[in-house]
Amino acid sequence: MDVPILKQGHFLIASIQSALSDADLSQLREKLIERVGRFRARGVIVDVTALDVMDSFAVRTLRDIAHMARLRGAETVIVGIQPEVAFAMVQLGLTLKGISTALDLEEGLAFLNQHTQGRLDEKGERGRIERG
Amino acid sequence: MDASSVADQLRVEIASDVDVVQARQHGRELAAGAGFSTGDQTVIAAAISEVARNILMYAKRGEISLGVVANGDQQGVVIVARDQGPGIPDVSRALQDGYSTSGGLGLGLPGARRLMDDFDIASVVGQGTTVTMRKWRRLPS
Numbered sequence: 049m050d051v052p053i054l055k056q057g058h059f060l061i062a063s064i065q066s067a068l069s070d071a072d073l074s075q076l077r078e079k080l081i082e083r084v085g086r087f088r089a090r091g092v093i094v095d096v097t098a099l100d101v102m103d104s105f106a107v108r109t110l111r112d113i114a115h116m117a118r119l120r121g122a123e124t125v126i127v128g129i130q131p132e133v134a135f136a137m138v139q140l141g142l143t144l145k146g147i148s149t150a151l152d153l154e155e156g157l158a159f160l161n162q163h164t165q166g167r168l169d170e171k172g173e174r175g176r177i178e179r180g
Numbered sequence: 181m182d183a184s185s186v187a188d189q190l191r192v193e194i195a196s197d198v199d200v201v202q203a204r205q206h207g208r209e210l211a212a213g214a215g216f217s218t219g220d221q222t223v224i225a226a227a228i229s230e231v232a233r234n235i236l237m238y239a240k241r242g243e244i245s246l247g248v249v250a251n252g253d254q255q256g257v258v259i260v261a262r263d264q265g266p267g268i269p270d271v272s273r274a275l276q277d278g279y280s281t282s283g284g285l286g287l288g289l290p291g292a293r294r295l296m297d298d299f300d301i302a303s304v305v306g307q308g309t310t311v312t313m314r315k316w317r318r319l320p321s
Binding site: 100101 | 197198200201204205208218219221222223225226229230233277288290291292294295
């Protein structure tokens with residue numbers, strides 16, 4: 049199951065459409081990390097609204113994506129974790145410590161706009177990214 | 181469970197990562213059919229995912245059977261994950277958070293135990309592992 053990755057300005061948006069196997073998740077990770085460089089992305093949003101389960105592998109892969117993207121200069125936000133999924137994750141002991149999350153795509157974009165200077169400035173140069 | 185009756189037995193072979201997804205989807209459907217809430221369906225699916233993943237990681241292949249059980253005024257789903265893999269030398273350690281011999285997060289078995297109501301492991305080194313777990317729901321009277 050291929051996950052479409054959209055480019056919006058300096059952000060990449062990966063919207064997961066259905067349940068993913070481990071191989072699909074690993075492929076998404078490779079693709080996103082490659083595209084961060086290709087599109088000089090400043091932010092990455094992974095929309096997991098369609099995921100009805102997040103197990104240890106899925107959480108580990110999302111964590112890896114966020115860390116790798118950061119090493120490549122992009123900030124990651126995971127959006128759309130459903131309430132039941134959050135409940136099961138906590139019971140499993142799975143956390144996304146140190147990784148930004150937002151309620152939905154809209155909030156995720158707002159977060160990235162705030163935390164990266166994702167738009168080109170007037171001279172067409174990349175803005176500086178500020179991180180706390 | 182002598183007093184309980186088992187129905188709707190379903191078997192899922194676990195031999196690749198796609199089977200993990202299959203197993204948890206079947207588990208969710210079964211739980212939905214047995215009247216579990218979507219929250220409980222998710223919990224059951226997550227637990228199945230972890231034990232299926234354990235089969236893949238340590239035994240390479242095995243099977244998961246899913247069934248609905250009744251016990252008095254309770255109805256439950258029972259999940260049995262069976263493999264003929266290397267077995268677990270130290271079961272109590274395998275149930276500790278963060279303990280893993282595979283480089284995983286070490287949350288699979290202890291996590292699944294927290295998600296379910298009943299959880300048993302029988303493991304013999306060199307012969308394999310069987311994990312049996314159940315989730316119950318009270319039937320409306």
